[in-house]
Amino acid sequence: MKNILVTGGAGFIGSNFIHYLVKNRPDLHIVNYDALTYAGNLLNLDMLPESADYVFAYGDICDKERVVSVIHTENIDTIINFAAESHVDRSIKDSKHFVQTNVMGVQTLLECAVDHNVELFVQIGTDEVYGSLDEDSPGSIETDPLKPRSPYAASKASADLMALSYYHTHGLPVCVTRSSNNYGAYQYPEKIIPLFITRLLTRGKVPVYGEGLNIRDWLYVEDNCRALWSVMENGVPGEIYNIAGNHELRNIDLTKMIMWRMGVGDWESQVEFVEDRKGHDWRYSMDCGKIKRELGWIPRIPFDVGLAMTIEWYKTYEEWWGALV
Numbered sequence: 530m531k532n533i534l535v536t537g538g539a540g541f542i543g544s545n546f547i548h549y550l551v552k553n554r555p556d557l558h559i560v561n562y563d564a565l566t567y568a569g570n571l572l573n574l575d576m577l578p579e580s581a582d583y584v585f586a587y588g589d590i591c592d593k594e595r596v597v598s599v600i601h602t603e604n605i606d607t608i609i610n611f612a613a614e615s616h617v618d619r620s621i622k623d624s625k626h627f628v629q630t631n632v633m634g635v636q637t638l639l640e641c642a643v644d645h646n647v648e649l650f651v652q653i654g655t656d657e658v659y660g661s662l663d664e665d666s667p668g669s670i671e672t673d674p675l676k677p678r679s680p681y682a683a684s685k686a687s688a689d690l691m692a693l694s695y696y697h698t699h700g701l702p703v704c705v706t707r708s709s710n711n712y713g714a715y716q717y718p719e720k721i722i723p724l725f726i727t728r729l730l731t732r733g734k735v736p737v738y739g740e741g742l743n744i745r746d747w748l749y750v751e752d753n754c755r756a757l758w759s760v761m762e763n764g765v766p767g768e769i770y771n772i773a774g775n776h777e778l779r780n781i782d783l784t785k786m787i788m789w790r791m792g793v794g795d796w797e798s799q800v801e802f803v804e805d806r807k808g809h810d811w812r813y814s815m816d817c818g819k820i821k822r823e824l825g826w827i828p829r830i831p832f833d834v835g836l837a838m839t840i841e842w843y844k845t846y847e848e849w850w851g852a853l854v
Contacts, residue, residue, distance in 0.1 A: 530649065530761065532558045534605045536590050536638065537612030539563035541716040542653070542750055544573035546611070549754035551581045558582045560603045562596070563612070564589040568717040572849060590634035596641045608642055609651040609761065610635060613688075616719055617657075617681045621807055624680035631684035632691065639695045639703075647701070651761055652692040654707040656746070656771070657682035661810035664744070668816035671707075671769040678808055693767065702766035706757060709773045709815060712835065713750035714842040718854050721780070722836075725787050726843045727854050729799065739805035741781030744812035748774030749835035752828040759824040770824070773817040776832040786833075790840050 533550070537543040538561030550559055559582060563569045577583055584603070588595040590612045599605070612634060614620065614627045635652065642650045659669035660676030675690075677683040689705050696703040712722045725735040756772040764770060778786070788796045820826045830838075843850060 530557065530607045532560065532603055532605050533607045533609065534560045534562055534599065534603070536562045536608065536610045537569070539565060539569035539571050539573055540611055541568070542711055542753060543611035544715050545713060545750045546609070546754045546757060547574060547583065548577065549751065549758065551577055551583060553758070555580070555582065558603070559584075560599060560605065561585045562588050562590070562599055568615070570715070573715040590638050591629060593637050593641060596637060597645070600641060600645050600647070605645075606647060607649045607761070608638060608647055609653070609757065610638055611653050613653070613685070615681065617679050618806065620679055620681035620684070624684070627680055627684040632687045635688040635691055639692060639701065643695060643699045643701050649761065649766075650692065650695075650701055650703045651757065651764075652688060652703065652705045653757075654689045654705050655682065655685050656707055656709045656773070656813045656815050657810065658686040658689060658707065659813070659815070662812045662814055664812060666812075666814070668773070668814040669771070670816045671771055671819055678810055689769070693769075696767045704760050704764040704766060705769045706760055707769065707771050707815065708753050708756070709746035709748045709813065711748050711750045711753050713839055714846075715849075716750075718850050721783070722787065722839060723843060723850070725784060726791070726840055727850055729788065729791050729793060730843065730847070731854070734799055734801040735784060736801050736803045737780060737784055738803060738809060740802065741779060741784060743780050743809060744777050744814070745780065745783075746774050746777045746814055747783075747832055748772065748828060749830035749832075752830050755829075756820060756826045759820070759826045763824050765823075770820045771815040771817040772820060772826075773815040774828050774832065775817070777812070777814060786836060787840070790837060
């Protein structure tokens, strides 16, 4: 790997991954390709050192001509695709953009990768493709059937299958990763952790779906970035890798933890229970034994430490999120 195209690199996980590469692999040439939709923000990358071998290229992953031009101009040999519409609530209201970006956009990238002999293609997926689990069910493994239940999850499952089909049909070296809920710096404040932090910092109430009993697993974004680099270095083409934080919490317990960390004594006075999300999945959980055994990755950041760092980041960088809420 010499020249990496990071699609969706101005978004939350993509920008964190670029920071990780610049810090740990300064020998790489990094191209950030992003359409700068509402969740894409070049301010996420303002703090990169001037010495970074990094360029930004504006573009949509559905625009084949533009993708081809960037691949040629920058001599790209590796693509990692973070570009996606990712908010479940938005997919419930209007799924069209999710199909356009998450399915057709991925198909366009794959076609370009085959046509130009890209050496590695990594497709970033989500635990939501496995569907909803009961409370006592074991974590999903990579060979489990896919049972997506929201338009967002269905579009991401389609993208995974499309990417793997290009491995089997065209011999394109493809790896797919599926991670649990990420949190950390630069996350757009529509997702639960930054939404609640910024609401509390502005003395607002936090909206909790239903009774707050739904369960999610939490993964600090830097741990995910380390896992992704492990897959890029040593992953086996054609394989899927689950990346889990191994810290499951009910939403109401997460809410209480955030409030305790932020010094809110009477948590009940700050919560507004709202109508539950349509088709709200009960629980996501993944077994990530495969990436631990085969690539030696484990999550390093305990949830209480990662949450404290995240709260502190949003307190420090109000100018970043202030215009977004």
